[in-house]
Amino acid sequence: MTDARAPHDGTPDIRTGPGRPQDAPPVATRRTATAASVLGGIGQARHLGLVVALALLAVVGLVTAPETFATSSNMVSILALASTIGVITVGMTFVIIGGGIDLSVGAIMALASVWATTLATQEYGPVVMAICAVLVGTGAGLVNGFLISYGRMVPFIATLAMLVAARGLAQRMSDRKTQLVGQDNTAIVDLSTTRLLGLPLLVYIFALVVAVGWLVLNRTTFGRRTYAVGGNPEAARLAGINVRRHTLILYALSGLCCGIAAIIIMARTTTGSSTHGDLYELDAIAAVIIGGTLLTGGRGTIIGSILGLLIFTLITNLFILNGLNTSDQLIAKGLIIVIAVLLQRRSLDSRT
Amino acid sequence: MTDARAPHDGTPDIRTGPGRPQDAPPVATRRTATAASVLGGIGQARHLGLVVALALLAVVGLVTAPETFATSSNMVSILALASTIGVITVGMTFVIIGGGIDLSVGAIMALASVWATTLATQEYGPVVMAICAVLVGTGAGLVNGFLISYGRMVPFIATLAMLVAARGLAQRMSDRKTQLVGQDNTAIVDLSTTRLLGLPLLVYIFALVVAVGWLVLNRTTFGRRTYAVGGNPEAARLAGINVRRHTLILYALSGLCCGIAAIIIMARTTTGSSTHGDLYELDAIAAVIIGGTLLTGGRGTIIGSILGLLIFTLITNLFILNGLNTSDQLIAKGLIIVIAVLLQRRSLDSRT
Amino acid sequence: TSNEPAAAPSASAAPAAPAAGTDNDKPGTTVVIGFSAPAADHGWIAAIAKNAEAAAKQYTDVEFKPVEPTNDINQQISAVESLIQAKVGALVLLPNDGEQLNQVARRAMDAGIPVINLDRVFPDKLSYRTWIGGDNYGMGVAAGNYVGAKLKEKGTANPVILEIQGIATLPLTQDRSKGFADALKTFGFTVTAQQDAKFTVESGTQVASNLLQAHKKIDAIWNHDDDQGIGVLAAIKEAGRDEFFMVGGAGSANAMRDIQAGSGVLEATVTYSPTMASSAIKLARLIAQGKGMSDLVENQVPQSITLASETITKENAEKYLPLGFES
Amino acid sequence: MSDLLVMRGIVKQFPGVRALDGVDLDVRAGEVHCLLGQNGAGKSTLIKILAGAHRPDEGTITFGGEEVQFANPIAAIRSGIATIYQELDLVAGLSVAENIFLGNERSSYGFTRRNGMNRAAAELLARLGHGEIRPTIEVGRLSAAGMQIVSMARALSHDVRLIVMDEPSAALAHDEVGNLFRVIRDLTQEGVAVVYISHRLEEIREIGDRVTVLKDGRTAAVGLPARDTPTSRVVSLMTGRDVEYVFPPRPAPGAHNGRPDVLRVEGLTVPKHFADVSLSVREGEIVGLAGLVGSGRSEIIETVYGARRPTAGKVMLAGEVVRPGSTSRAVRLGMGLAPEERKAQALLMNESVGRNITIAGLGKYARLGWVDRRAERETAQRLVKTMDIRPPDHRRPVRTLSGGNQQKAVLARWLVEGRRLLLLDEPTRGVDVGARAELYAVIRQLADEGVGVLLVSSEVPEVLGLADRVLVLREGRVIHESDARELDEPRVLDMIMEGSAL
């Protein structure tokens, strides 16, 4: 499932077991990397490959679409596009580091957006709509968490069930129609249209979520325990961590992020719809994993996930700017993913 | 990610780690189910929950659609429906037991179906078409395998890249058109329309793949080593197993199954198309996991996966027989998955 | 280059491109036309994209700028935003969902870029200069009329009429179903069962094979989409059933050939022609160049154009075949 | 007699650490050659090189008169070298027989010959004195001791001339060790050489022929006679100083009388493991639990800790009843558990030594959930020094530590203020002689500070030497309780095995 499971016949390190990337960098360098990881800076070595890949993509952009790529409005557009999945990715990073997975993110976001745009909710104004979205998201996340931690269901299956059910519920609520954000509630839409220092407000929401997520993961006991819970749940339990409650909270957190993402998508599309967020789960998981988080849990960073996401977003943006046709886009995307990952591997290997 | 990681605060057994059942007695043990598990029969206790869930669904079918459900033609139709994903599920079971995951199955099947139905291929007749599908599938699987075992890419990312690229390639080849199986090659379509003892030929293909898969997994050194490679790659390596080559073969095997599935889908739809197999990866993985295979590898059975798949197929069949609309179908499906899994848990727990 | 005479439409160009020859086809100022549509994972939409491109290629004064087709509304918004930034001369938009893309289209219009709304309509008239599209409701009505009349003629009482929709969540699907139901009502019939099949061949097969199990005797099926219809027909063949007749939708070349051959259950199809994309490009060019439609009296292109949904049967299939898209 | 195995000048460099720095090893056919050394001295690394699991940076290996280079484990196995690794390396999902023959399956045309394999496995297990382990059972269902036996059977399944055993007795109890020695003697009779690693010096004396001592990746002594070399000399070769295998002085008998109970357990029962266990631990007292493997000692302390739910009985900490079922509550109340299996139950392998140490007491360095990283780092540094963890760097990933040093990290976790009761399950498993003495001192010091300690150990001398009071368990019941000074080893063993001393 993960790096760790990739076979490593003939690699010299016998101690490489599950959860250990077999290219575990040498101790000396690792030491500095670890120190840096505490800083969690973008520039740190573990993210070097991602940064290089991003830079290469940027160069490609500058070469192929010189007039359009480097404009500030294009950058804004990339950030705005990234913000929906970006917020979800933050929650997903927590869940995956904690040893789980959440397939229901897109569906929960859709459900939250639909619930928040029903006529009944819209009557109460934009603030209540936003609160509604967040509550619905968190609630659905709690249900996931309960099924997984207290019902002891496999996360993959529990959240798959949630995916299916939440989409169904969203369709029912909306009667499969697209629900417009009403005239009285344009405050929601303003998040996308109003700009502060040239950036739409929703980009600030995105940045805030990332910042808070980073702080919680790196600076609080909750974050630190998340690594323990994901890395070795039994050891975590014996160290006095309430693993069940912790797991429950992780999924609630992911749901909360979906609720916030719902607000952003409502702002961007001016609608709530049961079709929102289709396949976001794959994009978010892919971003998290390309960012270096182990699918087996216990390891990972928010910065990595966000860099991973930006790579995906940038790829799409480049394709748009260059007007590639779909089929070629897909082929190219596949190749770029492979190259980006091999690049990252190489940068890790060469750090010896 | 899996059962093993499901937290178990407060469960009575401190030692329950991955693969350790509760209260294993010291040194020797008294579990009788273990012997049975080696036999891997349908009736064995570990699949009891699945069988019960299937039986319950059948009862629901008998009650809600008495005239249509229990007809032989409906049963045939269920089997025919299950056969495409069924074949893929067999390959997926191998990959997941071997500690990997394959997100590209649907896309590979689509690519194989498109390649086999190009005019150029069709000229050579149905046999060459079938061989072509199988070769394309296996080839794509080999690429996955190489990236993962020798390129040391994370399986999730490598096969995601393959998913994207294979769909793109399929679209290019087919020019996004649906390619009909030509008049001269109706032998392919006959697999679906010709019946032997009341069953379409493709159901026999399905059965054959399951039987061969079961034999390989349970009776050959390759199959047994797959458990070692997935369960403890380090131990496998120390035991002298070529873990890399083994992993490579696992993905090739999965690709091969996709090729066979492509033949079936061509027979059933009379077409090759880049849209075939959309989201099959999720269905196949879900079936495998509901069937009791650990997403972390090292444990699982083919019978379980097939039972899991039949549950999904039966659910859809029941919905349509009862004329449920999509939204309600989705909600009900989510609930049924949860109930089925909780049922299975219960049946496992009560075996103590 | 731009001062060369307009190239004659090539043989391989969109089937719908009507012969050039009016003054309007003479090269004018160069126009950059941006184009955005849902992902071409379906015959009809693929035909839309291809027709648009082919139509654009006919003109030396048109620079065609398509963006990545996507089924994710969020991405389509970004794609359109990038076209606005690129300051294209006109935008041809087929939104995934008119309501969701409305805001961006409006922004384009506000930025002085005329938006040609293709097919799925924006709710806000200020968001587009011209709308051209098919008549989904009318398509349902056409299918309903055919089915109703045929069954009336046979004298079937309480007929079992099945409907296989495309993607259930699209407004166009709901319009089609409504038209179908309304038309059937005039004959005193109702739809017995309805399922949706995602517009793909494969889910067409799956849904149909289950539906065939659910209904042991069927009188008529309306399948919204000829592309998924291939799968539906395969399932029917697999089940060996032929006691009913079927009506298709959209009008693919394949379906027309089947109808012409008259060998299967498919008796008719109601059109929803992707040629509208070719027309949209032409309209975009005219609007950007400030020209009108020369067959009309007005100096400017009209605000909306609705294509008629035609019913293709064995009798007239010959005539329509060139317009059918290869699914 | 010529040497079967000659290793010369073996060097192995890990990033940042020179694990082996020119090691020599000579092993003769038919002898039991013991490899001694402190934790982290490089024993495991050396034998992994011999097994083909690591490649040496420098040095030569001559086996059976020919110079060899093992590119991978299979090459070593083919030449007749089998290895039982320190960390168990079995596949939980496969049967006992399949594990024994993994990579070496009996098959025809790719199909496994299961009956043949099961029969052969049964024979091997019987030879090891464990005919009761069924070859068809899943290995994941065996106990640690059972797994150790399967590992051994696996080594014997090859046609070998040399068997390497890395701390095989660490997971075994007294009687099991006797069994193991019987097997080793049989092997040497047949001319097979055995390389034996253990931190229990009395075992070396019992089974060993010659001893090689490693220190800091170098050979400190070669070919010492195992039976005649004085313990003190071996220890000083290993540690470079004179450490005696001594226990810290304990308070006079009865010194704890009158001090309040930290822990009171009454009628505690977990079916199939133990029944009606009552015991108490007073402030500052170390109470030892002696018993065979399977006598339920681990289960008792895990139940006390709240990690298992009892069906009857109650646990009281400082007079308050502890509601069962929550380890986090236990920790909050002041308990700490150092579990038996460090890898599965205690360590976060992905994390640094420091984070492994501070994870349980994280709340201590945090305000409102916000971690004070300086306080955390300082504690980690201090504890690494206290426990003499080597290399003394708290930022190092814990997985790169040697087994014994990992064990020290597990114990360090609970050496924080505020503990009232420590539950220690095999605290010295895999810890070297020198470090043991220090560890005992640390434990005694904690007790002197008022902490109650409940100690489980399979090494009877350890229980007798360290504890103030000893409870003897058999089959899940307490059969004897007395002051540690009133007991001696034979008597305890007697009680454990027969119960005749009662």
Ligand SMILES: Nc1ncnc2c1ncn2[C@@H]1O[C@H](COP(=O)(O)OP(=O)(O)OP(=O)(O)O)[C@@H](O)[C@H]1O
């Ligand atoms: N994979 C590795 N990466 C980095 N350092 C390692 C690795 N494996 C071992 N070491 C280091 O090599 C040294 C020797 O370790 P080794 O495991 O051989 O010790 P040992 O003698 O077996 O100790 P113990 O008695 O505790 O098992 C230690 O300092 C250890 O930290």
Ligand SMILES: Nc1ncnc2c1ncn2[C@@H]1O[C@H](COP(=O)(O)OP(=O)(O)OP(=O)(O)O)[C@@H](O)[C@H]1O
């Ligand atoms: N649930 C379990 N699964 C697997 N093995 C277990 C389980 N419970 C106990 N064991 C194993 O059974 C053996 C006996 O366990 P128990 O804890 O009852 O004995 P003990 O007296 O504590 O022995 P020891 O001191 O060796 O741990 C131990 O080796 C332990 O690893």
Ligand SMILES: [Mg+2]
């Ligand atoms: Mg060691």
Ligand SMILES: [Mg+2]
């Ligand atoms: Mg124990």
